[in-house]
Amino acid sequence: MTTTEQQPLGSPFSAASTAEDVMAGLDLSGTTAVVTGGYSGLGLETTRNLAAAGARVVVPARRPDIARSALADVAGCEVVPMDLADPGSVRTAAARINDSLDRLDLLMAVAGVMATPERRVGPGWEGQFAANHLGHFTLACELYPLLAAADGARVVVNSSAGHTLTDIRWHDPHFRTGYDKWLAYGQAKTANALFAVHLDALGRNDGVRAFALHPGKIITGLQREMTLQEQIDRGWVDEHCTVIGADFKTPSQGAATGLWAATSPLLDGRGGLYLEDCDVARVSAPDRPMDDGGVRAYAVDPGAGARLWDLSVAATGATPIAR
Numbered sequence: 001m002t003t004t005e006q007q008p009l010g011s012p013f014s015a016a017s018t019a020e021d022v023m024a025g026l027d028l029s030g031t032t033a034v035v036t037g038g039y040s041g042l043g044l045e046t047t048r049n050l051a052a053a054g055a056r057v058v059v060p061a062r063r064p065d066i067a068r069s070a071l072a073d074v075a076g077c078e079v080v081p082m083d084l085a086d087p088g089s090v091r092t093a094a095a096r097i098n099d100s101l102d103r104l105d106l107l108m109a110v111a112g113v114m115a116t117p118e119r120r121v122g123p124g125w126e127g128q129f130a131a132n133h134l135g136h137f138t139l140a141c142e143l144y145p146l147l148a149a150a151d152g153a154r155v156v157v158n159s160s161a162g163h164t165l166t167d168i169r170w171h172d173p174h175f176r177t178g179y180d181k182w183l184a185y186g187q188a189k190t191a192n193a194l195f196a197v198h199l200d201a202l203g204r205n206d207g208v209r210a211f212a213l214h215p216g217k218i219i220t221g222l223q224r225e226m227t228l229q230e231q232i233d234r235g236w237v238d239e240h241c242t243v244i245g246a247d248f249k250t251p252s253q254g255a256a257t258g259l260w261a262a263t264s265p266l267l268d269g270r271g272g273l274y275l276e277d278c279d280v281a282r283v284s285a286p287d288r289p290m291d292d293g294g295v296r297a298y299a300v301d302p303g304a305g306a307r308l309w310d311l312s313v314a315a316t317g318a319t320p321i322a323r
Contacts, residue, residue, distance in 0.1 A: 005273060006283045006300060009266050013278035015216065018252040019049045022259045022278065029054035032104050032150075033262075034097060034143065036060050036084065036136065037111025038077075039067035042158070042215055045255035046108055050262075051076045058101070060084075060093045060111075060139070084111060084135025085121040087316055094142035104146035106262050109136040109157040109192070118179040125315070126174040128181075132188035134316055137195055141318035148206035155199055155210040156261040159192040159274065159299070161217075164290045166190065167298040168308060190299045191308060193274050198305035200272035202321045209271030211261040214293075216277070217247055218254035247291070274300055 013022055033050050037043035038059035051057050051074045060082035061067035067079045078100075082093035097104075112132045119127030125134060140147075140155060147153040165186025169175070175184055196212035203210065260278040261267065274281050274295035284294025298304060313320055 005270065006280060006295060008279045008282065011260065011264070011266060011279040013256065013260055015247075015249070015277040016253065017256045017260075017278050018250070019045050019255040019259050020252065022256045022263070023049045023053050026053045026263055028263075031055040031106065032058070032101055033106035033108060034058045034060065034104060034139075035106075035108040035110055036082075036139070038108070039063075039070040039079070041110075042218065042251055042255045042258070043108075043110040044070060045251050046110055046258055047071065047077060048074055049255065049259055050106070050108075055106070058097055060097075082139075084139075085127060085131045087122055087134075087138055090135055090138045091142060094139055097143060098146060101146055103149040103153075104143055105150045105153050107140060107143060107147060107153070107155045108258060108262065109140070109155070110258065111136075112158060112188075114160075114162075114185050115181045116184075117181065118175070124174065126179075126184055128184045128188045129173060129191065132185075133191035133195060134312060136192070137312045138316045138318045140195075140199060141313075141316075141321060144203070144208070144319070144321050147203065147208045150207070152207045153203075153209070154262055154267075155196065155203075155208065156258050157192045157196045157210065157212045158215055158258060159196075159212040160185075160189040161214045161276075161290045161293070162186045163189040163193055163214075163299045164284070164288075164296055167296075168194070168304065170307075173311070190296075193295065193299040194301070194305040194308045195312075196274075197272045197300055197302060198309040199321075201302065201305070202309075202323050204271060205323070209267070211267070211271065211273055211275055212299075213257045213261055213275040214281070214295075215254040215257055216249040217291075218249045218251055272300070272302075272305075 038047035083089040193212040196210040200210040
């Protein structure tokens with residue numbers, strides 16, 4: 001079971017480590033990376049640090065003009081239009097990336113939405129499940145030949161402590177019977193973790209390893225659909241939007257765990273794991289508070305990962321990955 005490997009490895013980094021700490025001294029010349037959401041928040045920190053280490057970075061972006069402006073000073077970076085909530089757009093972007101690369105060393109699934117009003121996208125999919133999970137699932141399947149060609153690729157998926165809010169709602173994943181924006185977010189984040197579990201199981205014979213992670217508590221554009229009062233009521237910010245909540249990270253600290261997942265030799269030969277604070281997380285008990293850290297057993301369960309994979313293939317029609 002994956003849960004037996006969910007134990008910290010003794011990483012030299014911590015919750016306080018920054019992206020620059022993790023990347024110090026690394027040379028990624030010749031490495032190719034795709035970073036979704038790579039032009040704002042944690043994604044921008046991720047793109048900047050990968051490019052600074054010499055990697056060629058492709059950034060799929062729903063707002064390509066804004067992305068190009070944000071990345072204008074980042075060498076070795078290119079933008080491809082893509083909307084994660086639009087299956088056709090994802091396939092078009094993947095085809096363009098397939099045409100431009102002969103291998104893909106890193107796929108960083110950083111983009112996401114949180115606690116949005118109810119939205120239906122594609123063939124009636126719930127919007128958060130679609131953008132956070134199904135879009136990334138389709139992209140990874142379509143880019144899989146490039147990942148396999150890298151002979152040592154890593155896929156890094158941003159999940160969240162929000163996964164503790166709920167397991168997959170197998171009876172109603174698209175909230176046909178009543179919408180709750182926080183349960184929808186929690187389900188999408190559980191899906192992110194389970195996606196990494198099964199992608200790793202399918203890909204390890206091709207050298208493709210996958211990880212999910214909680215980046216920490218960070219105020220970024222992810223909160224854009226929450227009102228200021230909601231954020232004040234949760235103790236995150238004051239009326240001037242100044243961060244006041246305890247244990248909040250900077251965007252650089254928030255990007256650190258993903259970059260550690262992408263580059264750490266401690267993770268060689270490992271995969272299907274959930275990470276936090278630049279290390280492997282422990283499995284948390286069902287009654288532990290969200291902010292205590294760790295990962296729920298249901299979010300790293302191989303059987304659930306396989307079940308979600310089948311559901312996702314059926315929903316998206318994505319190209320299956322042979323085991």
